[in-house]
Each structure stands twice: as C-alpha cells, then as structure tokens.
Amino acid sequence: MYKIIEFNNEEDYINDFINLAHRLYSKKELMQNDDELKQLLTNNHILSKYFILRKFLLYKNNEIVSRVVIIFYEKDNNVYFGFFETENDLQAVKFLFDKVYEIARKSNKKKIIGPVNASFWIGYRLKINNFNELPYIGEPYNKEYYYSLLQQIDFLDYEKYYTNFYNKPNKKYFDYKANKRYNYFKQKGYIIKTLKDFKNKKELCYILYDMIIELYKDFPIFQWIAKEDYFNYTKNNYKLCDYEMQKIFYYNNEPVSFCVTFPNYSNLLLKNTKISKFKILKRKFKCKQYIILYMGVKKRHLGLGLAMINEVIDNIKSKKALPIGALIKEGKVTSKYLKEEIVKQNEYVLLYKEI
DSSP states (O other): OEEEEEESSOHHHHHHHHHHHHHHSOTTTOOOOHHHHHHHHTTOSTTGGGOEEEEEEEEETTEEEEEEEEEEOTTOSEEEEEEEEEOSOHHHHHHHHHHHHHHHHHTTOSEEEEOBOSOTTTOBOEEOSOTTSOOOTTOOOOOTTHHHHHHHTTOEEEEEEEEEEEOOOOTTOOOHHHHHHHHHHHHTTOEEEEGGGOSOHHHHHHHHHHHHHHHHTTSTTOOOOOHHHHHHHHGGGGGTSOGGGEEEEEETTEEEEEEEEEEOOTTGGGOOSHHHHHHHHHHHHSOSEEEEEEEEEOGGGTTHHHHHHHHHHHHHHHTTOEEEEEEEETTOGGGGTTGGGEEEEEEEEEEEEEO
C-alpha cells in the first residue's frame, strides 16, 4: 500500500517532490520556491556544501502523498527534517517518519528537529494558527493539520515564535516610551544609517553578516556559513527593498544594531510573470504592509532596540502602512515592543523528538 523511495537526481522523482506542494496549496498560498528547491535537491545550491540531504517520497497506490528531506551537518549531534509536505493521512506520516527515525538512530543522533528547510538561512519553523489569511513574505507556511499529525507521532515543542500584527499608526500615534528611548540614544551620539548611505552594497551586506553571526549564533539550529556565500545568497534582496527601511545604528563608528524591513510581497517573488513583476515594482514603492523581518542589538547596547523600532514605525507611519513584526523568538525582549499596539499574533513552533 505504502512505498518509500529515496532518490538522488532522478528527474521524475524531483518533479514529484516539487509538484506535491502545487497540489496541496492554492496559487495564492504557495510559498515554495521551485527553482531554489530544485537546486537543493540536485546539490547545486550555493549552500549545499554545508550539509548533506537525504530525500524521500512516500507513495500510496503509486500516487505521491508525502515527502521529506533529512539534513545532516558535520559534527552536529542532531539531525533535521525539512521540506515536509503531506496529505492529511496519519498512517502515511507515521510510515514516512519511521524511516526518518530509523536513519537518525543508525546515525547515532540525539534528536530529530524540524521543520528546517535544509538550513537556518533558508527557512524553518511550523505555523500553527491563523490560517484564514494569506502568508506574508518570508512566512513559514504549511497546512493547518501538520501540527496535529506531528504531535501524534510524538514530536514535541522545542522553540516557539510569534509574529505581531500591530495597529496601523495614525497621524496622532505617539509612543512616549519609545520616543524617549530614541532621543536618549541620539543624544549619546548614536547615528542611524540606511541602505541609501552605502554606495557599496557589499559593504553593507558584510556589516549585516558580522552582526547576524554574533547575535544569532546561540539559536538552536544556527549554522555558520562563509561571508562571501552569505553575500551571494542575499545580494538580490537589495533590489527589492525600500532603501529607507534598512537601518543600522552606529556608536563610535561601530555598527551596533540593525533592522531589516521589507514591503509585504506575499509570494509574488516566487512567480515569474509580467503581472507579478508589475505588482512587485508597485509594492516596492507603495505598500500597505511592511514586515520587520530581522533585527538585533549587540549586548553592550541593550535598550537600543526600542529606539530602533520607534524610527521604523515612524517611517511606516509616513507611508500610511501597517507594521508587522515577524518571527520573534519567545522570551526575547523584542516580543514586548509596542505590546499595547498588538492586535493579533501568528504562532510558530520548532519541533523535536528524542532518539
């Protein structure tokens, strides 16, 4: 009845792997980047040298019903699962993950952790609520029943994350505490730079890389990559962002915090049509929602984050748009920023299973 196939570069299996998501999601929901996924499956991605992928398809009566990859990192005691998609079939998922568990056990790993789509840098986490709205840019998106299926095969919550949807700031909006913090740091000599202040985008990319490596290194699935690989992987992002919304705070000529904010392109960047290209161009310069995707503050400058958010919200206010703070790790101080302005939260988890 069920049959598992482990494949390498066989084109038919690669197509089945990619096409399963197209069958499960509507065009508006689909967050899969087909080109990038194919590069990963064929070991031709810019980050492929950092991990080993084992790729599996599950067929039921010769029709694909589930898929998964298992990710191995050298000198890592854990193994990861990613690019998991399935029909709502508990027996199929159990059959598939029995294989994952067997491989992890034989490899002497301690935990299975996921979803991790090959790398921290590419995407991870499972969405668990608020499926009544379309995904925003960069959001992990999956079928609503995935969480229940994985819980039923003994996966537990490992980390939790939130996305905060805030009130749209009107003309009268003013956050006294955030503004006071902003003025305090300005008076101490902190300087704000935006993307338009950097003629060389590679210089900015390297600055962001150094801060991300320092500030995210303690995340449970963080994996190091080389600076040049980070630049090559992210360099096209600069063509899509609003220059004013990419901010770095400096103190004594040292970059000490950053905030990366993008217009909400939803899944338009994954499409290659004339209509989508027109919509992308339009949203770049006039957008109803802005997603605060990444931010960080070095430890010696605690309190600066709220000042930075104040500056970002002021920019969004001037654009008459809605701010969204994306994928904030539970327990981080950033989850408390503008708390009284939060109108809704999306929740996400990273799961694990002991071996």
